[in-house]
Amino acid sequence: MLVEELLAAVGWTQQASLTDAASLPVCLLCVSVGGHTTEIMRLMESLSAAYTPRHYVIADTDKMSEDKIVAFEKDRSPFTINRIxxxxxxxxxxxSSVVSTLNALRYSLPLLFRLRPDMVLCNGPGTCVPLCIAGLLLGILGMKKVHIVYVESICRVQTLSLTGRILYLLSDYFFVQWCSLRDKYPKAIFLGRLV
Known part of the structure; x- marks a missing residue:
């Protein structure tokens, strides 16, 4: 139950009854091609069935991650795959990335307004930035508090990724997997290697 342990370590718990669908926490996961997909799938292996259904978001050009999600979720709980x-x-x-990020935000806003997740879990792809901004807007508008949980890639030993530098400022919980990063970033939470 690694994801629940991460959240419990920072004092966030979501009480849910598996028999009461209305109380089930809604989890939105940002997945991107390559190593990011592998890392998020490793985190997901331990996620409780209480986080059902799970809503994955991938880039519109990403076919590989879709195949991995479908294979991973084959015998598990209901899930959806959404594209931005x-x-x-x-x-x-x-x-030009400012323009493309604003375009991604244009697609992220209606998605998050529709799904209203309790948590956005992401681990590094730039695609998660507009999703997290949309989640923050839900809270600013008083519609729902969306917890932003960011896990920096295990590949980042000395410096944060560009996404990490942005979400360090925006996330509720920011996990790193190396002591050297925890020492540089006081808000960062280090619990060892997570993936």
């Missing part, structure tokens, strides 16, 4: 435009392509210029 990618926030930033590899080697995309900074100036």
């Amino acid at each position: 435009p990618r926030s930033r392509e590899v080697h995309q210029s900074w100036s």
